Amino acid sequence: MRIVFKTSHDADIRLWKHGAQLFWYLLLLAAAVALPLLLDDFMLGEATNVLVWAIAGMGLMLLVGHAGQASLGHAAWLALGAYADTLLQTRAGLPFLMSLPLAAVISGLVAALVTLPIMRLHGIYLAIATLALSVLTEDIIILAEPWTGGVSGLFAPDIEIFGINFNRYTNPDGLYWLVLAITVLITLGYANLLRAPTGRAFVAVRDSEISARAMGVHVARTKTLAFALSAAVTAVAGALMGHMAGVFNNETFNIVISIYLLMMIVIGGLGSIHGAFLGALVIGFLPQAIALLRSALAGALGIGSITIPGLETAIFGAILVAFLLFEPRGIYGRWIVIRTWFELFPFYRRDMFRRQRSYLKTERMR
Amino acid sequence: MDALQLLVSGLANGCIYGLIALGFVLIYKATEAVNFAQGDMMMLGAFITLGLNNEAWLGLPFWLAVPLAIAVMAAIGYLLDALVLRRMFGQSQIAVVILTIALGFIARFIAGAIWGHEPQSLESPIAGMEVRVGGIVLGLDEVAVIVVTVVLTGVLYLFFSRTRLGLAMQATSQNQLAAYYMGIPVKRVHSLTWALAGAMAAIAGILFATKGAIDPNSGLLGIKAFAAAVIGGFGSLPGALLGGLIVGLVEPFSARYIAAGFSQIMPYLILLLILVFRPDGILAQVRQKKV
Numbered sequence: 001m002r003i004v005f006k007t008s009h010d011a012d013i014r015l016w017k018h019g020a021q022l023f024w025y026l027l028l029l030a031a032a033v034a035l036p037l038l039l040d041d042f043m044l045g046e047a048t049n050v051l052v053w054a055i056a057g058m059g060l061m062l063l064v065g066h067a068g069q070a071s072l073g074h075a076a077w078l079a080l081g082a083y084a085d086t087l088l089q090t091r092a093g094l095p096f097l098m099s100l101p102l103a104a105v106i107s108g109l110v111a112a113l114v115t116l117p118i119m120r121l122h123g124i125y126l127a128i129a130t131l132a133l134s135v136l137t138e139d140i141i142i143l144a145e146p147w148t149g150g151v152s153g154l155f156a157p158d159i160e161i162f163g164i165n166f167n168r169y170t171n172p173d174g175l176y177w178l179v180l181a182i183t184v185l186i187t188l189g190y191a192n193l194l195r196a197p198t199g200r201a202f203v204a205v206r207d208s209e210i211s212a213r214a215m216g217v218h219v220a221r222t223k224t225l226a227f228a229l230s231a232a233v234t235a236v237a238g239a240l241m242g243h244m245a246g247v248f249n250n251e252t253f254n255i256v257i258s259i260y261l262l263m264m265i266v267i268g269g270l271g272s273i274h275g276a277f278l279g280a281l282v283i284g285f286l287p288q289a290i291a292l293l294r295s296a297l298a299g300a301l302g303i304g305s306i307t308i309p310g311l312e313t314a315i316f317g318a319i320l321v322a323f324l325l326f327e328p329r330g331i332y333g334r335w336i337v338i339r340t341w342f343e344l345f346p347f348y349r350r351d352m353f354r355r356q357r358s359y360l361k362t363e364r365m366r
Numbered sequence: 367m368d369a370l371q372l373l374v375s376g377l378a379n380g381c382i383y384g385l386i387a388l389g390f391v392l393i394y395k396a397t398e399a400v401n402f403a404q405g406d407m408m409m410l411g412a413f414i415t416l417g418l419n420n421e422a423w424l425g426l427p428f429w430l431a432v433p434l435a436i437a438v439m440a441a442i443g444y445l446l447d448a449l450v451l452r453r454m455f456g457q458s459q460i461a462v463v464i465l466t467i468a469l470g471f472i473a474r475f476i477a478g479a480i481w482g483h484e485p486q487s488l489e490s491p492i493a494g495m496e497v498r499v500g501g502i503v504l505g506l507d508e509v510a511v512i513v514v515t516v517v518l519t520g521v522l523y524l525f526f527s528r529t530r531l532g533l534a535m536q537a538t539s540q541n542q543l544a545a546y547y548m549g550i551p552v553k554r555v556h557s558l559t560w561a562l563a564g565a566m567a568a569i570a571g572i573l574f575a576t577k578g579a580i581d582p583n584s585g586l587l588g589i590k591a592f593a594a595a596v597i598g599g600f601g602s603l604p605g606a607l608l609g610g611l612i613v614g615l616v617e618p619f620s621a622r623y624i625a626a627g628f629s630q631i632m633p634y635l636i637l638l639l640i641l642v643f644r645p646d647g648i649l650a651q652v653r654q655k656k657v
Binding site for chain 1: 400450453454457458459460461463464465467468469470471472474475476478479582586589592593596600630631634635637638641642645
């Protein structure tokens with residue numbers, strides 16, 4: 001077990017607790033940078049996909065995991081990001097380096113405006129309101145056909161920065177590094193936010209709105225800010241998804257994607273940045289794992305390939321049910337338990353991470 | 367005359383939304399869990415009836431298949447609570463929401479694997495028949511939906527006000543701890559509530575599959591029914607039916623008198639307006655906590 005002596009106030013909020021932690025994160029970063037040298041183009045594309053999902057996951061994690069506000073409709077912000085980014089490039093002729101941040105800012109502002117009226121809602125009602133927003137977004141995309149292309153969709157141009165083309169197929173390494181750079185930037189921003197007063201206010205609002213208000217946190221403003229930041233980060237992921245898909249329409253960012261996103265961060269572990277990445281890994285590589293399993297099974301049984309539509313979603317759902325029942329803290333929570341077991345080796349106690357049984361908190365009386 | 371036909375078909379749709387919403391509200395009132403899989407349970411109930419009744423599958427007589435399917439769905443509802451949902455007791459509502467969404471995914475997959483993804487209709491004795499009332503032609507299926515809903519509402523009213531189990535469910539929904547002290551087996555009542563919601567879902571599914579075709583994704587209808595439940599007032603049984611009727615009526619009329627695309631949008635617009643101006647629904651059940 002490592003004992004960290006805190007000799008300054010900074011030690012409490014430093015990004016890394018001790019040198020070894022910094023070393024491991026840097027090693028992870030180095031491995032991530034070196035990944036294109038190790039993987040073939042297909043797997044690299046999947047890795048890029050995972051990073052984009054991780055960005056979207058961080059967007060939602062900020063809202064659900066840290067600010068404690070549920071959203072069942074985050075695909076709306078993915079869609080807004082994708083459409084804003086593409087339209088800014090094709091209609092306004094802005095370069096990618098400007099259109100991406102602008103798309104994020106637009107989404108953030110729209111989210112702030114939209115959440116003003118629904119900010120009074122709590123828990124399940126808020127979730128339903130976001131669900132309605134997401135469904136409405138799909139229909140609005142169809143109604144706004146002159147801009148969005150309606151059902152036939154929009155073609156996203158290739159990402160181009162200073163004349164360098166980042167096409168998914170001709171320059172997969174470049175696209176990967178670009179997405180990695182964006183991911184690292186957002187992750188650092190997120191980690192810094194959490195140690196700043198704003199991030200702490202988010203956590204305070206999550207844990208108890210009444211206590212947060214008593215401590216001087218402006219609850220409504222904090223929630224709106226959380227929504228706006230979350231939507232902005234998600235919009236970045238949406239824009240990247242749009243570029244990677246090449247063409248997208250109202251169906252691309254449907255309600256199922258919202259639910260996938262939410263499930264992803266729950267599986268990864270709510271309330272931690274790591275959770276967003278772990279969840280993205282699960283969602284990114286699950287189809288591959290199922291395909292491998294399926295061919296192995298078909299080979300073992302000596303039958304042809306089996307294809308069952310909807311199998312991936314069902315397995316994903318089953319994994320989620322298992323996590324909610326047996327490990328609600330997600331993969332990252334389980335990892336912390338395992339790490340603590342090793343750190344304390346003979347002294348780990350069974351009840352150390354025991355979940356507190358709380359009585360049912362009724363929503364009918366507030 | 368056109369408007370009258372719209373009215374009847376809207377009412378029939380609204381009754382189905384209302385029945386699904388009733389399932390949500392039953393479970394929410396009794397256990398405070400929000401069951402997002404209610405739409406998928408409706409779908410599953412429809413498919414079980416279809417699998418028992420249609421010639422292509424088992425080919426049982428209609429009046430045998432219906433009670434069987436209702437019983438099976440009630441059993442599924444009971445087991446769902448006893449095996450899965452009971453473990454979630456005391457966790458946040460959102461966790462339960464996510465869990466039931468995941469269960470819905472699984473239900474959709476199972477239905478697709480067994481009965482396929484093609485839309486199918488229930489071969490009920492009343493399918494395709496018509497009634498003429500003073501020169502207007504109405505589908506017998508639509509009339510049947512309305513009649514069944516009215517009868518079912520009456521039966522539920524009697525159940526909740528006259529039977530021991532119904533009273534126990536009411537007591538549990540009002541105060542679990544007090545109900546427990548009064549000797550009500552709260553856990554079993556919860557499971558029975560889920561069974562009742564399963565049976566309601568089966569009835570809604572049978573009506574839905576009689577009126578039109580069903581496929582594994584029909585469960586997404588549950589989202590609209592959910593909107594209906596919130597519009598009416600989450601936690602109020604009459605409110606659920608009222609909300610269902612509002613959504614059911616708004617859809618065809620907005621498509622007819624505003625524009626075709628609006629039939630999808632209007633229910634959610636109403637939902638957002640209700641949430642903003644009267645967050646607890648038309649027939650509100652929430653009281654402020656006194657500190």
